[in-house]
Amino acid sequence: MISQYLISVLAGWGAGAVTGIIGASAAAVIVPVLITFLDIPTFEAIGISLATDVVASLVAANTYRRNGNIDLKSGLQMAISAIVGAIIGSWISSYVPSARLGGFTGVAILLIGINFIRKPLHQRIQTIQEKHKNDPNISNVKRITSSILWGLLIGFIAGFVGAGGGVMILLILTLVLRYKIHVAVGTSVLIMAFTALSGAVSHALYAPIPWNLLAFAVVGGALGSKMAAIFANSVSEEKLSKIAGVAFILLGAMTIIDGIIS
Template identity: 45%
Template sequence: MKLLTIVLVTFFAGMGAGLGTGFAGMSAAAVITPMLVTFLKMDPYMAVGIALSSDVLASAVSAYTYGKHKNLDIRNGLIMMISVLAFTVVGSYVSSLIPSATMGNFSVFMTFLLGVKFIVKPVMTTKEAMQGVDPKKRAIQSLVCGVLIGFICGFVGAGGGMMMLLILTSVLGYELKTAVGTSVFIMAFTAFTGAASHFAIGGMPDPLIFALCVIFTFIWARIAAVFANKAAPETLNRATGIVLVVLGVVVLTFSIFS
């Protein structure tokens, strides 16, 4: 019975996290962490470590898929990635000093609100318009935003992907597919750094739960990324919005009634 519970919880956690990653570059921790804590009674800090580990392969396969369809801006994402990586370690260390009970799910609200935004006000920026942004201005914004995103990603293991997507589309002027592709490219590295930091500080996780979360998240992220790259901008905005709203509501419900 316990094994069945573990398989079911990790399957649905991986499905939600994978869809969120493949469609919107969302951190897997926004879904996986509360589900592992609520249903498997896992320590929140360790749950974040498993979620970040699941993010690594899921983000990597998503980035590969977006890159294959030329929806990945590696050059302009490197500046943000370096600052995000540095402060992910800082955030992870600070979170280890704070009692687990205080680690909230504030990123859930961001997930829900961003989903509503995509439905109500879709991102229709074109790649041509994206190229018109001043390179120097974009570099400075990427550096500053990367510091903030990295700290939050390391601190709660969630919110980084959503903040990155919001910054890339609203501040840096990216079109949606390129924003998601660039976001998951960066998240693959930040998630690896965050996971390594968590396990180095808190020890290794349960191998079965760890493996199942990674595999299920990977599979669903691949499915979502393939669909997203073939979809029209209007369809992608709507699908991304719906996925984020549903995940936000579900995870918030888990948090309230756990």
Template identity: 40%
Template sequence: MNLSFYLLLIIIGLITGSITSLIGASGVMIVVPILTMFFNVSVHNAIGTSLLIDVIASLTVSYSYYKNKNIDLKSGIWIALTSIIGAQVGALFASNMGEGNLSSGFGIVLVLAGLSTFRKSYKEKNNSKTKNKVFNFKKEWQKILASLIIGFGIGILSGIFGAGGGVMILITLIAIMSFPLHKAIGTSTLIMAITALSSTIGYASRGNIDIELSILISIGAILGGIIGSKYANKVNEKTLQKIVGICFTLMGITMTIITKFK
């Protein structure tokens, strides 16, 4: 590996950390397609490596939000608990899936996430008065039960596709817990770190993590996370959602097409 290669990996990390800090999305959405399409890393190794990066980036970002009092883990702890279990189940499923199926599956998830993010940027204005009332629980135990079920589902997706579930957790905190946006991003990022750590352990136990790539990309992810968190409140959120949504969708389509022709 030469210097330009190292710099490229760090730049990838910068982008990953920035996206995580600004919209609470998992950096896995960026790392997995790049490692598989341009660095010829196997899908299983790419997901395992990206999960480790996700843990480091998410912890960095969540600490920044914590300093600004934008984390409330008390309400989100139920999602975190079952997401850990679900992540192990998902990682077990992923180990038994073929490279082609896993690549295609991840590409489809990426497209759906991109379209959802892009669509959300248009719907937020019209739904601003009702978006926090999607679920109307009369009793606390109903909210807790729903959070446990959702957390388990998020964990399974994390384990299979390597996504820490940041966007899904974010939507859950806003829709079910009625969190303000900034507190929802901070809390979901911390929960994402916990979920990603559980998935990382599952992939590491099967030898599907490239430590060298993880370290280099994580250096950039830490820097990107710190810088992005600092300026998170100054960025036009809707514009950023549209850009990220388009990028995710294009990468997902590209990844799916390339997989079909391999």
């Protein structure tokens, strides 16, 4: 019993660290750990990861808020549509067999890891912005429409596989809504908190969530997210991206293998 709580805390801490450093979702850490070591059904593991995402994201967002790096006004339509998408994704995932759902999650995490290793996120954004810097300004209608559609897609993925969508939200804020990178990171983490909350509540309605494990995971997530800010300031973004990439690949592969064995 004690080992279950310890694993939950460590999983939450790792998830919070990932969220605080690069704005990625808790699902990348919590879901494969809970499935592999505690044999938690995938749907319930996703619910725990989403709830942990809420706390870890709010802790990280508070740091960005103190530095004036959050602008939710322009991204409000994306936040609302992402919440709707998360509710739909959670509802659909409740009908998917646990092993198959775990496979979907594992593949998603694996692909995230490969992308982080191939090219750090901040370099990818800079390259695309440089390529399109001479493009004519996008109309407000097109920006709003794009943010709503992307918000629905990101929210759906969040509800379906438990990924809060922070990295994808970050890309849309920088490339479509033209946010500055620091403001985009802060705003994306805050939006992810709302998205994860709607997904977590939806999961709780469709299946019982082990609240004792959830409580320990949330505590770990808060601690990890807070500590991540200190670590992030001591290493380069490129190094952080590669470290996260390796971790995601290992966790994604672990989830896929466990799903095949099951």
